[in-house]
Amino acid sequence: MKERLIEAAIEARSSAYVPYSHFEVGAALLAGGTIYSGCNIENASFGLTNCAERTAIFKATSDGIRRIEAIAIVADTAGPVSPCGACRQVIAEFADEHTRIYLTNLHGNTEEWTMDRLLPGYFQAKDMDKTN
Ligand SMILES: O=c1ccn([C@H]2C[C@H](O)[C@@H](CO)O2)c(=O)[nH]1
Ligand SMILES: [Zn+2]
Numbered sequence: 001m002k003e004r005l006i007e008a009a010i011e012a013r014s015s016a017y018v019p020y021s022h023f024e025v026g027a028a029l030l031a032g033g034t035i036y037s038g039c040n041i042e043n044a045s046f047g048l049t050n051c052a053e054r055t056a057i058f059k060a061t062s063d064g065i066r067r068i069e070a071i072a073i074v075a076d077t078a079g080p081v082s083p084c085g086a087c088r089q090v091i092a093e094f095a096d097e098h099t100r101i102y103l104t105n106l107h108g109n110t111e112e113w114t115m116d117r118l119l120p121g122y123f124q125a126k127d128m129d130k131t132n
Helices: 002-013 054-063 085-094
Strands: 025-031 034-039 070-075 100-105 112-114
Touching: 002 034, 002 054, 002 070, 002 100, 025 054, 034 054, 054 070, 054 085, 070 112
Parallel strands: 070 100
Antiparallel strands: 025 034, 025 070, 100 112
């Protein structure tokens, strides 16, 4: 499944809409037996750009998915791609301690991470509980 997810992420990357940065990113996640993939989508108003990871996650979420089993992210980087902070927090929303996070590049340099490494101390719903 790791290889299938990486392949799907590479395929999704070919749809990246990146007229400004020309930096193509692809992501693919496994949830409920289905693979959801996404690319980065830029905008003339740069701050409205949506990263590939969030595109894939939002596609899955709008299909009713609430837990990610595994996610692969790929870009043409020297080493494994490093997701931005916003995406790390969004992944955390739908990940648990078993979620496998594959960070890779076009040369096949792949690292397998879990949430504790991706974003230690990420904000959680329970952090809003004043009694804790
Ligand atoms: O993990 C990442 C990092 C960056 N980008 C996108 C956002 C923008 O389109 C381009 C350059 O930042 O790469 C992603 O999609 N995912
Ligand atoms: Zn991001």
